Amino acid sequence: MRRKHSTSFKKPEPLTLRKGALPFYRFSALEIPHAVFTRRGGVSEGPYATLNLSFEVGDDPERVKENRRRIKEGLACRYLVSAKQVHGAEVFLARGLEEDLEVEGYDALITDQPGVGLLIKQADCQALILYEPERKALGLIHAGWRGLVRGVIPRTIRALRESFGVSPERLRAFISPSLQPCCAEFRDWERLFPEEFARFRLPGNHFDLPAISRHLLLKEGLEPENIFVSRLCTRCREEFFSYRREKRSGRFGTLAYLP
Numbered sequence: 001m002r003r004k005h006s007t008s009f010k011k012p013e014p015l016t017l018r019k020g021a022l023p024f025y026r027f028s029a030l031e032i033p034h035a036v037f038t039r040r041g042g043v044s045e046g047p048y049a050t051l052n053l054s055f056e057v058g059d060d061p062e063r064v065k066e067n068r069r070r071i072k073e074g075l076a077c078r079y080l081v082s083a084k085q086v087h088g089a090e091v092f093l094a095r096g097l098e099e100d101l102e103v104e105g106y107d108a109l110i111t112d113q114p115g116v117g118l119l120i121k122q123a124d125c126q127a128l129i130l131y132e133p134e135r136k137a138l139g140l141i142h143a144g145w146r147g148l149v150r151g152v153i154p155r156t157i158r159a160l161r162e163s164f165g166v167s168p169e170r171l172r173a174f175i176s177p178s179l180q181p182c183c184a185e186f187r188d189w190e191r192l193f194p195e196e197f198a199r200f201r202l203p204g205n206h207f208d209l210p211a212i213s214r215h216l217l218l219k220e221g222l223e224p225e226n227i228f229v230s231r232l233c234t235r236c237r238e239e240f241f242s243y244r245r246e247k248r249s250g251r252f253g254t255l256a257y258l259p
């Protein structure tokens with residue numbers, strides 16, 4: 001039964017890799033400019049080698065600035081909005097921006113302003129891109145298990161509805177590479193997770209976190225065919241930073257903007 005749930009939406013991998021000096025993945029089904037970067041193509045060294053996008057993990061800030069300049073240029077986006085993420089559920093509305101901005105204490109970013117790149121930094125956590133083509137509204141979410149527990153997904157969808165009048169049945173969701181069931185062991189799950197997550201438990205107390213996200217998106221009214229889930233595991237694949245694999249590590253990024 002559990003097994004069936006985790007595999008019931010198996011589809012071809014929705015991401016394809018763009019090779020080059022600054023390699024990145026993109027979702028074939030998402031037409032707006034976006035990228036899931038890897039750890040390659042930057043200037044950081046040691047545990048942050050090379051495309052670390054976070055100022056908060058002990059890396060040289062000048063290198064992080066250069067890495068951020070490269071992703072902006074690589075994707076031709078005008079402004080970059082990011083957050084000092086806290087594994088919470090607060091949603092930042094980015095509007096009227098005329099320069100780069102890093103806000104504090106948010107884990108979701110939403111906008112309807114063209115050219116404003118929303119950046120999520122991650123090392124095992126999921127980044128979700130939410131896009132509503134009719135209202136031309138965009139949201140990006142940082143969702144690790146804590147964010148899922150704290151409700152960051154429904155909070156962001158409500159914010160998109162209230163701020164931009166998006167309708168969930170037109171919303172499309174794209175879930176980045178993240179910790180997959182192979183590596184997502186939670187021995188303490190009964191204390192950490194709500195009862196609702198128990199059905200996503202696999203043998204050995206492993207959990208299917210992307211399937212939990214998908215379930216939460218469906219609950220908010222998204223259509224199953226509008227949800228695209230990457231099954232690339234950040235801990236298994238060394239092209240990504242992984243907190244579980246390395247502890248001291250950089251953060252890769254998922255970036256998208258409205259054209």
Ligand SMILES: [Zn+2]
Nearest residue numbers: 182183233236
């Ligand atoms: Zn894995």
